[in-house]
Amino acid sequence: MVLQLYLDWLSEPCRAVAILLLENNIEHQVHELSVIKGETHSDAYKQINPVGKVPALVDDGFNLSESHTIMRYLCVSRNFPDHYYPNDIKQRARVDSWLDWHHTNLRQGAIRLIKANIYGPIKNLSQVTIDESRKEGDNILKSSLSFMEETLSKNNYIAGGDQFSIADIALACEVAMLPVFGGSSEGYPNVQAWLKRLSTEIKTWDQANAKLNQYLASKKK
Ligand SMILES: N[C@@H](CCC(=O)N[C@@H](CS)C(=O)NCC(=O)O)C(=O)O
Structure with a gap:
Protein backbone atom coordinates (compact mmCIF):
# COMPACT_ATOMS: atom_id res chain seq x y z
CA MET A 1 0.00 0.00 0.00
CA TYR A 84 18.31 16.17 3.60
CA TYR A 85 19.59 14.32 6.68
CA PRO A 86 23.34 13.78 6.40
CA ASN A 87 24.96 10.46 7.21
CA ASP A 88 27.94 12.20 8.77
CA ILE A 89 27.18 11.99 12.48
CA LYS A 90 28.21 15.57 13.28
CA GLN A 91 26.34 17.10 10.36
CA ARG A 92 23.32 14.98 11.27
CA ALA A 93 23.54 16.15 14.89
CA ARG A 94 23.59 19.75 13.66
CA VAL A 95 20.37 19.15 11.70
CA ASP A 96 18.80 17.42 14.74
CA SER A 97 19.84 20.30 16.95
CA TRP A 98 18.02 22.81 14.73
CA LEU A 99 14.95 20.57 14.57
CA ASP A 100 14.84 20.39 18.37
CA TRP A 101 15.47 24.13 18.60
CA HIS A 102 12.57 24.73 16.23
CA HIS A 103 10.01 23.13 18.53
CA THR A 104 11.29 24.80 21.69
CA ASN A 105 11.80 28.28 20.19
CA LEU A 106 10.41 29.54 16.87
CA ARG A 107 7.36 27.28 17.04
CA GLN A 108 6.61 28.34 20.61
CA GLY A 109 6.41 31.94 19.42
CA ALA A 110 4.13 30.95 16.55
CA ILE A 111 1.88 28.90 18.87
CA ARG A 112 1.37 31.90 21.16
CA LEU A 113 0.45 34.17 18.25
CA ILE A 114 -1.97 31.52 16.95
CA LYS A 115 -3.56 31.42 20.40
CA ALA A 116 -3.83 35.23 20.58
CA ASN A 117 -4.82 36.09 17.03
CA ILE A 118 -6.65 33.03 15.67
CA TYR A 119 -8.09 31.08 18.61
CA GLY A 120 -8.53 34.13 20.89
CA PRO A 121 -11.56 35.48 19.01
CA ILE A 122 -12.94 32.04 18.05
CA LYS A 123 -12.78 30.65 21.59
CA ASN A 124 -13.71 33.93 23.28
CA LEU A 125 -10.51 34.07 25.30
CA SER A 126 -10.24 37.02 27.71
CA GLN A 127 -8.45 40.15 26.50
CA VAL A 128 -5.83 39.67 29.24
CA THR A 129 -5.04 36.15 28.01
CA ILE A 130 -4.89 37.36 24.41
CA ASP A 131 -2.58 40.28 25.26
CA GLU A 132 -0.27 38.11 27.37
CA SER A 133 -0.06 35.47 24.69
CA ARG A 134 0.65 38.04 21.99
CA LYS A 135 3.39 39.67 24.07
CA GLU A 136 5.06 36.33 24.82
CA GLY A 137 4.75 35.28 21.18
CA ASP A 138 6.29 38.53 19.93
CA ASN A 139 9.20 38.21 22.38
CA ILE A 140 9.92 34.57 21.52
CA LEU A 141 9.73 35.30 17.79
CA LYS A 142 12.07 38.25 18.17
CA SER A 143 14.75 36.20 19.92
CA SER A 144 14.24 33.20 17.60
CA LEU A 145 14.42 35.23 14.40
CA SER A 146 17.45 37.14 15.72
CA PHE A 147 19.25 33.84 16.35
CA MET A 148 18.38 32.62 12.87
CA GLU A 149 19.46 35.97 11.40
CA GLU A 150 22.88 35.71 13.04
CA THR A 151 23.32 32.11 11.89
CA LEU A 152 22.24 32.89 8.34
CA SER A 153 24.65 35.84 8.16
CA LYS A 154 27.41 33.19 8.19
CA ASN A 155 25.74 30.20 6.48
CA ASN A 156 23.51 29.81 3.46
CA TYR A 157 21.62 27.01 5.20
CA ILE A 158 20.53 26.88 8.80
CA ALA A 159 22.56 23.79 9.76
CA GLY A 160 25.52 24.74 7.52
CA GLY A 161 26.51 22.74 4.46
CA ASP A 162 26.01 23.65 0.83
CA GLN A 163 22.48 22.33 0.30
CA PHE A 164 19.26 22.55 2.28
CA SER A 165 18.37 19.95 4.91
CA ILE A 166 15.12 18.91 6.58
CA ALA A 167 15.87 21.56 9.24
CA ASP A 168 15.65 24.24 6.51
CA ILE A 169 12.37 22.76 5.28
CA ALA A 170 10.81 22.74 8.77
CA LEU A 171 11.96 26.24 9.68
CA ALA A 172 11.13 27.74 6.27
CA CYS A 173 7.57 26.39 6.48
CA GLU A 174 7.20 28.05 9.89
CA VAL A 175 8.63 31.41 8.81
CA ALA A 176 6.50 31.45 5.64
CA MET A 177 3.44 30.91 7.82
CA LEU A 178 4.04 33.79 10.26
CA PRO A 179 1.90 36.38 8.39
CA VAL A 180 -1.17 34.13 8.80
CA PHE A 181 -1.27 34.87 12.51
CA GLY A 182 0.22 38.34 12.65
CA GLY A 183 3.95 37.58 12.74
CA SER A 184 6.60 38.66 10.27
CA SER A 185 10.22 38.14 9.28
CA GLU A 186 10.53 41.81 8.30
CA GLY A 187 13.71 43.36 9.68
CA TYR A 188 15.64 40.08 9.32
CA PRO A 189 17.22 40.39 5.85
CA ASN A 190 19.27 37.20 6.02
CA VAL A 191 16.21 35.20 7.07
CA GLN A 192 14.22 36.70 4.21
CA ALA A 193 16.99 36.01 1.66
CA TRP A 194 17.24 32.40 2.92
CA LEU A 195 13.48 31.93 2.64
CA LYS A 196 13.50 33.32 -0.90
CA ARG A 197 16.41 31.05 -1.87
CA LEU A 198 14.67 27.98 -0.45
CA SER A 199 11.43 28.83 -2.19
CA THR A 200 13.23 28.47 -5.51
CA GLU A 201 15.58 25.60 -4.60
CA ILE A 202 12.67 23.54 -3.26
CA LYS A 203 11.01 22.76 -6.58
CA THR A 204 7.66 21.84 -5.06
CA TRP A 205 7.50 24.86 -2.73
CA ASP A 206 4.71 26.58 -4.70
CA GLN A 207 2.71 23.37 -4.98
CA ALA A 208 2.90 22.72 -1.23
CA ASN A 209 2.15 26.35 -0.38
CA ALA A 210 -0.70 26.87 -2.85
CA LYS A 211 -3.48 26.66 -0.24
CA LEU A 212 -1.59 28.82 2.23
CA ASN A 213 -1.03 31.47 -0.45
CA GLN A 214 -4.71 31.35 -1.42
CA TYR A 215 -5.62 31.85 2.23
CA LEU A 216 -3.19 34.78 2.61
CA ALA A 217 -4.52 36.39 -0.59
CA SER A 218 -8.13 36.04 0.63
CA LYS A 219 -7.19 37.79 3.91
CA LYS A 220 -5.71 40.76 2.01
CA LYS A 221 -8.99 41.44 0.17
N1 LIG B 1 4.87 18.62 17.19
C1 LIG B 1 3.86 18.26 16.21
C2 LIG B 1 2.88 19.41 16.13
C3 LIG B 1 1.66 19.05 15.34
C4 LIG B 1 0.62 20.12 15.48
O1 LIG B 1 0.66 20.97 16.38
N2 LIG B 1 -0.35 20.08 14.57
C5 LIG B 1 -1.44 21.02 14.65
C6 LIG B 1 -1.61 21.72 13.30
S1 LIG B 1 -0.23 22.77 12.99
C7 LIG B 1 -2.72 20.26 14.93
O2 LIG B 1 -2.95 19.22 14.37
N3 LIG B 1 -3.55 20.79 15.82
C8 LIG B 1 -4.82 20.20 16.10
C9 LIG B 1 -5.26 20.51 17.49
O3 LIG B 1 -4.40 20.79 18.33
O4 LIG B 1 -6.45 20.48 17.71
C10 LIG B 1 4.49 18.01 14.84
O5 LIG B 1 5.56 18.57 14.55
O6 LIG B 1 3.94 17.21 14.07
Whole structure:
Protein backbone atom coordinates (compact mmCIF):
# COMPACT_ATOMS: atom_id res chain seq x y z
CA MET A 1 0.00 0.00 0.00
CA VAL A 2 1.30 3.49 -0.80
CA LEU A 3 2.17 5.84 2.06
CA GLN A 4 -0.86 7.51 3.60
CA LEU A 5 -0.37 11.13 4.68
CA TYR A 6 -2.91 12.93 6.86
CA LEU A 7 -2.58 16.67 6.69
CA ASP A 8 -4.03 20.14 6.65
CA TRP A 9 -2.31 22.25 3.98
CA LEU A 10 -2.56 25.29 6.28
CA SER A 11 -0.39 23.57 8.87
CA GLU A 12 3.37 24.18 8.89
CA PRO A 13 4.50 20.71 10.04
CA CYS A 14 2.19 19.14 7.46
CA ARG A 15 3.62 21.15 4.59
CA ALA A 16 7.15 20.27 5.68
CA VAL A 17 6.41 16.54 5.47
CA ALA A 18 4.54 16.94 2.19
CA ILE A 19 7.45 18.88 0.64
CA LEU A 20 9.87 16.11 1.55
CA LEU A 21 7.67 13.51 -0.16
CA LEU A 22 6.96 15.68 -3.20
CA GLU A 23 10.61 16.67 -3.69
CA ASN A 24 11.60 13.02 -3.70
CA ASN A 25 8.75 11.87 -5.93
CA ILE A 26 7.49 9.42 -3.34
CA GLU A 27 4.07 8.07 -4.17
CA HIS A 28 1.60 8.80 -1.39
CA GLN A 29 -2.08 9.33 -0.79
CA VAL A 30 -3.16 12.55 0.93
CA HIS A 31 -6.06 12.65 3.37
CA GLU A 32 -7.01 16.26 4.06
CA LEU A 33 -8.36 17.33 7.44
CA SER A 34 -9.25 20.77 8.74
CA VAL A 35 -7.61 21.68 12.04
CA ILE A 36 -9.80 24.75 12.49
CA LYS A 37 -12.94 22.62 12.09
CA GLY A 38 -11.64 20.19 14.73
CA GLU A 39 -11.48 17.29 12.28
CA THR A 40 -8.30 15.92 13.87
CA HIS A 41 -10.29 15.04 16.99
CA SER A 42 -12.75 12.62 15.39
CA ASP A 43 -12.78 9.05 16.72
CA ALA A 44 -11.85 7.81 13.25
CA TYR A 45 -8.75 10.03 13.03
CA LYS A 46 -7.71 9.18 16.59
CA GLN A 47 -7.33 5.59 15.39
CA ILE A 48 -4.61 6.96 13.10
CA ASN A 49 -3.07 9.42 15.57
CA PRO A 50 -4.37 9.20 19.16
CA VAL A 51 -2.89 12.64 19.88
CA GLY A 52 -5.40 14.21 17.46
CA LYS A 53 -2.90 16.29 15.52
CA VAL A 54 -1.65 16.42 11.96
CA PRO A 55 0.56 15.40 10.26
CA ALA A 56 0.43 11.63 10.57
CA LEU A 57 1.91 9.04 8.27
CA VAL A 58 0.92 5.43 7.79
CA ASP A 59 3.55 3.23 6.16
CA ASP A 60 2.14 -0.21 5.50
CA GLY A 61 0.34 -0.41 8.86
CA PHE A 62 3.02 1.52 10.76
CA ASN A 63 1.52 4.74 12.15
CA LEU A 64 3.78 7.67 12.92
CA SER A 65 3.21 11.21 14.16
CA GLU A 66 5.46 14.23 14.86
CA SER A 67 6.65 15.97 11.72
CA HIS A 68 10.36 15.93 12.54
CA THR A 69 10.27 12.21 13.36
CA ILE A 70 8.31 11.51 10.18
CA MET A 71 10.86 13.44 8.12
CA ARG A 72 13.80 11.59 9.69
CA TYR A 73 12.02 8.28 9.20
CA LEU A 74 11.40 9.02 5.53
CA CYS A 75 14.99 10.16 4.90
CA VAL A 76 16.47 7.02 6.42
CA SER A 77 13.90 4.44 5.28
CA ARG A 78 13.80 5.78 1.68
CA ASN A 79 17.49 6.63 1.49
CA PHE A 80 16.92 10.23 0.37
CA PRO A 81 19.90 12.24 -0.93
CA ASP A 82 22.39 12.92 1.85
CA HIS A 83 21.81 16.66 2.14
CA TYR A 84 18.31 16.17 3.60
CA TYR A 85 19.59 14.32 6.68
CA PRO A 86 23.34 13.78 6.40
CA ASN A 87 24.96 10.46 7.21
CA ASP A 88 27.94 12.20 8.77
CA ILE A 89 27.18 11.99 12.48
CA LYS A 90 28.21 15.57 13.28
CA GLN A 91 26.34 17.10 10.36
CA ARG A 92 23.32 14.98 11.27
CA ALA A 93 23.54 16.15 14.89
CA ARG A 94 23.59 19.75 13.66
CA VAL A 95 20.37 19.15 11.70
CA ASP A 96 18.80 17.42 14.74
CA SER A 97 19.84 20.30 16.95
CA TRP A 98 18.02 22.81 14.73
CA LEU A 99 14.95 20.57 14.57
CA ASP A 100 14.84 20.39 18.37
CA TRP A 101 15.47 24.13 18.60
CA HIS A 102 12.57 24.73 16.23
CA HIS A 103 10.01 23.13 18.53
CA THR A 104 11.29 24.80 21.69
CA ASN A 105 11.80 28.28 20.19
CA LEU A 106 10.41 29.54 16.87
CA ARG A 107 7.36 27.28 17.04
CA GLN A 108 6.61 28.34 20.61
CA GLY A 109 6.41 31.94 19.42
CA ALA A 110 4.13 30.95 16.55
CA ILE A 111 1.88 28.90 18.87
CA ARG A 112 1.37 31.90 21.16
CA LEU A 113 0.45 34.17 18.25
CA ILE A 114 -1.97 31.52 16.95
CA LYS A 115 -3.56 31.42 20.40
CA ALA A 116 -3.83 35.23 20.58
CA ASN A 117 -4.82 36.09 17.03
CA ILE A 118 -6.65 33.03 15.67
CA TYR A 119 -8.09 31.08 18.61
CA GLY A 120 -8.53 34.13 20.89
CA PRO A 121 -11.56 35.48 19.01
CA ILE A 122 -12.94 32.04 18.05
CA LYS A 123 -12.78 30.65 21.59
CA ASN A 124 -13.71 33.93 23.28
CA LEU A 125 -10.51 34.07 25.30
CA SER A 126 -10.24 37.02 27.71
CA GLN A 127 -8.45 40.15 26.50
CA VAL A 128 -5.83 39.67 29.24
CA THR A 129 -5.04 36.15 28.01
CA ILE A 130 -4.89 37.36 24.41
CA ASP A 131 -2.58 40.28 25.26
CA GLU A 132 -0.27 38.11 27.37
CA SER A 133 -0.06 35.47 24.69
CA ARG A 134 0.65 38.04 21.99
CA LYS A 135 3.39 39.67 24.07
CA GLU A 136 5.06 36.33 24.82
CA GLY A 137 4.75 35.28 21.18
CA ASP A 138 6.29 38.53 19.93
CA ASN A 139 9.20 38.21 22.38
CA ILE A 140 9.92 34.57 21.52
CA LEU A 141 9.73 35.30 17.79
CA LYS A 142 12.07 38.25 18.17
CA SER A 143 14.75 36.20 19.92
CA SER A 144 14.24 33.20 17.60
CA LEU A 145 14.42 35.23 14.40
CA SER A 146 17.45 37.14 15.72
CA PHE A 147 19.25 33.84 16.35
CA MET A 148 18.38 32.62 12.87
CA GLU A 149 19.46 35.97 11.40
CA GLU A 150 22.88 35.71 13.04
CA THR A 151 23.32 32.11 11.89
CA LEU A 152 22.24 32.89 8.34
CA SER A 153 24.65 35.84 8.16
CA LYS A 154 27.41 33.19 8.19
CA ASN A 155 25.74 30.20 6.48
CA ASN A 156 23.51 29.81 3.46
CA TYR A 157 21.62 27.01 5.20
CA ILE A 158 20.53 26.88 8.80
CA ALA A 159 22.56 23.79 9.76
CA GLY A 160 25.52 24.74 7.52
CA GLY A 161 26.51 22.74 4.46
CA ASP A 162 26.01 23.65 0.83
CA GLN A 163 22.48 22.33 0.30
CA PHE A 164 19.26 22.55 2.28
CA SER A 165 18.37 19.95 4.91
CA ILE A 166 15.12 18.91 6.58
CA ALA A 167 15.87 21.56 9.24
CA ASP A 168 15.65 24.24 6.51
CA ILE A 169 12.37 22.76 5.28
CA ALA A 170 10.81 22.74 8.77
CA LEU A 171 11.96 26.24 9.68
CA ALA A 172 11.13 27.74 6.27
CA CYS A 173 7.57 26.39 6.48
CA GLU A 174 7.20 28.05 9.89
CA VAL A 175 8.63 31.41 8.81
CA ALA A 176 6.50 31.45 5.64
CA MET A 177 3.44 30.91 7.82
CA LEU A 178 4.04 33.79 10.26
CA PRO A 179 1.90 36.38 8.39
CA VAL A 180 -1.17 34.13 8.80
CA PHE A 181 -1.27 34.87 12.51
CA GLY A 182 0.22 38.34 12.65
CA GLY A 183 3.95 37.58 12.74
CA SER A 184 6.60 38.66 10.27
CA SER A 185 10.22 38.14 9.28
CA GLU A 186 10.53 41.81 8.30
CA GLY A 187 13.71 43.36 9.68
CA TYR A 188 15.64 40.08 9.32
CA PRO A 189 17.22 40.39 5.85
CA ASN A 190 19.27 37.20 6.02
CA VAL A 191 16.21 35.20 7.07
CA GLN A 192 14.22 36.70 4.21
CA ALA A 193 16.99 36.01 1.66
CA TRP A 194 17.24 32.40 2.92
CA LEU A 195 13.48 31.93 2.64
CA LYS A 196 13.50 33.32 -0.90
CA ARG A 197 16.41 31.05 -1.87
CA LEU A 198 14.67 27.98 -0.45
CA SER A 199 11.43 28.83 -2.19
CA THR A 200 13.23 28.47 -5.51
CA GLU A 201 15.58 25.60 -4.60
CA ILE A 202 12.67 23.54 -3.26
CA LYS A 203 11.01 22.76 -6.58
CA THR A 204 7.66 21.84 -5.06
CA TRP A 205 7.50 24.86 -2.73
CA ASP A 206 4.71 26.58 -4.70
CA GLN A 207 2.71 23.37 -4.98
CA ALA A 208 2.90 22.72 -1.23
CA ASN A 209 2.15 26.35 -0.38
CA ALA A 210 -0.70 26.87 -2.85
CA LYS A 211 -3.48 26.66 -0.24
CA LEU A 212 -1.59 28.82 2.23
CA ASN A 213 -1.03 31.47 -0.45
CA GLN A 214 -4.71 31.35 -1.42
CA TYR A 215 -5.62 31.85 2.23
CA LEU A 216 -3.19 34.78 2.61
CA ALA A 217 -4.52 36.39 -0.59
CA SER A 218 -8.13 36.04 0.63
CA LYS A 219 -7.19 37.79 3.91
CA LYS A 220 -5.71 40.76 2.01
CA LYS A 221 -8.99 41.44 0.17
N1 LIG B 1 4.87 18.62 17.19
C1 LIG B 1 3.86 18.26 16.21
C2 LIG B 1 2.88 19.41 16.13
C3 LIG B 1 1.66 19.05 15.34
C4 LIG B 1 0.62 20.12 15.48
O1 LIG B 1 0.66 20.97 16.38
N2 LIG B 1 -0.35 20.08 14.57
C5 LIG B 1 -1.44 21.02 14.65
C6 LIG B 1 -1.61 21.72 13.30
S1 LIG B 1 -0.23 22.77 12.99
C7 LIG B 1 -2.72 20.26 14.93
O2 LIG B 1 -2.95 19.22 14.37
N3 LIG B 1 -3.55 20.79 15.82
C8 LIG B 1 -4.82 20.20 16.10
C9 LIG B 1 -5.26 20.51 17.49
O3 LIG B 1 -4.40 20.79 18.33
O4 LIG B 1 -6.45 20.48 17.71
C10 LIG B 1 4.49 18.01 14.84
O5 LIG B 1 5.56 18.57 14.55
O6 LIG B 1 3.94 17.21 14.07
